[in-house]
Amino acid sequence: MEKNGQNVQQQVLERIEQLKHLFLLGQEILPFLEQLFIFLKEIAPLMSELSRSVFEGSLRMPEATNEIESIHAKTSDATFRILARTEQLLADLETLRMELASGENTGQWAEKVDRAHEAVMDIMTSLQFHDIVTQKLAAVRDVLTRVQNQLIELFESFHRLEIDSNLKRNLMAAMGITEEELQRLVALRNHQPAAKPEVSISQADIDALFA
Amino acid sequence: MELTILVVDDSPTMRRIICNTLDRLGYKNHVEAENGQQAWELIQKGGINFLLTDWNMPEMNGLELVTTIRRSPAHKDLPIIMITTKGMTEEVLEAVKAGVNNYIVKPFTPEVLEEKIKAVLAKMAVAR
Numbered sequence: 001m002e003k004n005g006q007n008v009q010q011q012v013l014e015r016i017e018q019l020k021h022l023f024l025l026g027q028e029i030l031p032f033l034e035q036l037f038i039f040l041k042e043i044a045p046l047m048s049e050l051s052r053s054v055f056e057g058s059l060r061m062p063e064a065t066n067e068i069e070s071i072h073a074k075t076s077d078a079t080f081r082i083l084a085r086t087e088q089l090l091a092d093l094e095t096l097r098m099e100l101a102s103g104e105n106t107g108q109w110a111e112k113v114d115r116a117h118e119a120v121m122d123i124m125t126s127l128q129f130h131d132i133v134t135q136k137l138a139a140v141r142d143v144l145t146r147v148q149n150q151l152i153e154l155f156e157s158f159h160r161l162e163i164d165s166n167l168k169r170n171l172m173a174a175m176g177i178t179e180e181e182l183q184r185l186v187a188l189r190n191h192q193p194a195a196k197p198e199v200s201i202s203q204a205d206i207d208a209l210f211a
Numbered sequence: 212m213e214l215t216i217l218v219v220d221d222s223p224t225m226r227r228i229i230c231n232t233l234d235r236l237g238y239k240n241h242v243e244a245e246n247g248q249q250a251w252e253l254i255q256k257g258g259i260n261f262l263l264t265d266w267n268m269p270e271m272n273g274l275e276l277v278t279t280i281r282r283s284p285a286h287k288d289l290p291i292i293m294i295t296t297k298g299m300t301e302e303v304l305e306a307v308k309a310g311v312n313n314y315i316v317k318p319f320t321p322e323v324l325e326e327k328i329k330a331v332l333a334k335m336a337v338a339r
Contacts, residue, residue, distance in 0.1 A: 074318075078318075121231075121232075121235055121321060124228055124231055124232070125228065125232070125318065125319075125320055125321065126318075127224060127228060128224075128225065128228055128317050128318040128319070129318065130222070130224045130225075131220075131222045131224060131225045131296065131317060132296050132317050132318060134222070135267060135296040136296070138267075201298055201299060201300040201303050202298075203298075203315070203316050203323075205300075205303075206298075206303050206314045206315075206316065209303065209304075209307055209314070210307075210312070210313050210314070210330070
């Protein structure tokens with residue numbers, strides 16, 4: 001009887017000990033759970049911001065791709081045009097040189113000189129590609145800047161989360177970015193001009209405006 | 212009266228191309244400026260009676276230059292053609308609103324430049 005009483009007492013004490021451990025564990029885990037709840041509460045809008053940034057970034061990337069394709073096309077066109085005109089110019093000059101050397105006059109000198117003049121003008125006109133490419137590259141830079149700025153905003157939002165700084169630091173590290181890098185990116189962003197998307201018009205439509 | 216054309220572009224390559232094209236077209240009197248501010252100073256000195264300007268430039272851009280000219284009682288009637296890579300609908304409308312007389316999207320050919328200069332001069336003559 002007495003032995004039974006001791007067993008029950010022992011069991012009760014063990015239960016109390018277990019409860020005490022559970023209570024201590026609860027005390028330890030409570031701040032973590034609290035941080036986890038804050039994190040979950042704040043990460044939800046951030047996740048939607050992330051999808052928006054990725055979505056808008058994806059929309060803008062074709063703009064940059066189109067500009068780069070346009071640069072490639074304009075550079076190629078100008079280069080081929082200049083090459084073709086240069087080859088023609090060289091051939092005409094060679095014919096003229098030979099005719100002058102042999103004293104022969106086929107009566108086409110004036111025509112050849114005119115053609116050479118035209119070729120030189122065409123080569124000069126084609127050199128406009130230099131300025132056009134510069135401006136197209138500026139447009140590509142603007143698109144990339146806009147995408148970069150959105151990502152920086154995203155990182156900044158993450159950085160503003162009111163969660164434990166260790167947890168935040170670990171999460172930032174998991175994303176592969178340190179606080180110093182974030183500050184550097186923000187400083188870079190603050191020195192860049194903003195840009196806006198646009199719709200193109202043909203020279204014929206422009207002419208119609210002035211008709 | 213012989214035309215004195217002011218060519219405004221921050222790209223030295225473009226200024227050379229435009230000036231050489233003008234020579235070829237028979238417009239031998241031209242001066243150059245590399246931004247809107249420099250151009251405005253030249254215009255104020257007098258003697259300029261036609262303007263070819265780029266849009267994207269430092270200091271004062273082409274659009275600001277056009278606006279400044281149109282607001283000036285002494286120079287508001289100066290014929291202006293904008294030559295630019297900006298070929299977006301909104302941009303052209305913005306330039307028209309600012310007061311350009313014509314608009315050319317780069318790259319241009321000597322024929323296009325000649326046609327626009329003649330068209331603007333013809334309109335100015337009719338207006339007088």
